[in-house]
Amino acid sequence: MSRRRQDYSKYLGSSEWTEVRNIALDRTGGHCQFCGDFATQVHHVRYPKQFGVEHPNSTIPVCKRCHDTAHGIIKMTKELTKVEKFSEISPTGGKLNYLLSDEGRVYASAKSWSRALLVPDFMSVNFETGLARMAILKKDSAGGSLEMTYSGVGVYRWHAVAAQLRSFDKEFSNTGYKSRPSSERQQLEKFHENYERLTNWGYDLQERAIAAMLNTRNAPSPVQETSVSRDALIEVIRQAVAPRLHEHDDKLKEHDAIIEEIKEAVPTLRNPKDFIPVRQAIQEQGLDPTVMPLHPRSRENLSGLAGQILKSRSAEQGETIVARLDGGSVATTMNTYRRGDIYSVIDEIMKNKQSSLI
DSSP states (O other), rough: OOOOHHHHHHHSSSSSHHHHHHHHHHHHTTTTTTTBOOEEEEEEOOOOOTTTOOOOOGGEOHHHEEEEEEEEOOOOOOOOOSSSEEEEEEESEEEEEEOOOOOOOOOEEHHHHHHTOOGGGOOOOOOOHHHHHHHHHHHTTTOOOOEEETTEEEEOOOOOOOOHHHHHHHHHHHHHHSSSOHHHHHHHHHHHHHHHHHEEEHHHHHHHHHHHHHHHTTTTOOOOOOSSSSHHHHHHHHHHHHHHHHHHHHHHHHHHHHHHHHHHGGGSSHHHHHOHHHHHEEEHOOOOOOTTTTOOOOOOOHHHHHHHHHHHTTTTOOOOEEEGGGGSSSSSEEEEOOOOHHHHHHHHHHHTTTTTOO
């Protein structure tokens, strides 16, 4: 075993690595950044020159399957040969330099996609390295390889980029990136505002590329007669291809929505690391926040009692929120705690109704 490998194995058992690992897992609420399953491991997208000084953004929370995919599969990518080079400006103003294959498929490097989409700088490493893994994970859902090489550089089809954007959208919806610094959250919110525009643009780009390929390949000679005009043929194919591309994306969105509905309906599937108000957690458990579990010893209701216990135990707090209780007109500021911590306290209170817990 090499000296560096020995140092790395030792580092994985250190408190420094534990801290970096926890920060990475907290960033996605404990879910795999690629497939959304529960993350049990953390993957280095870029190994540090000196262990213990890497930035948390150079690590990604992953499940075992995605981690094995990242390390265990030798990529046998094919070389693109017959291509034409084009460029285009995205809806957000970024420039995309891309290749059009002889099959009418759009390919671009990870950096070119990232630049065109205006991915925030602090997440560009994760976004770009994630395309290679998405190309492997989604290779059977898009009718052919999502990754090729051109002049020694990896290039990716839009489907891999769309899957990476969808992963970002899902994480944004689930966690809001609340653990990120305020300045980074503002950039993420701005990026997310353009999610739909960028997704539609990507599929439209592929449709137009197919149309352009047909326009060039099927141009009739001056003496050729045809009962169907070239433009009509292109439009028919566009209409046939567009629903297929968009249906694929819509079906994946529908699956994500169904999964989220199931998680909302089944308490055990809700993310225990989410920050929520005490009253919400009590209502999720099907309990009344106004009940007085220690009466007559104490007239404190369940909501207030749980809040006091969490505060006395210095439970981790999230950002405070302002809400109207039970539809009232007066807005109230409420603290938020981890859902799992609140559930534990509620369970403890309900099991010990006659004992003082404060």
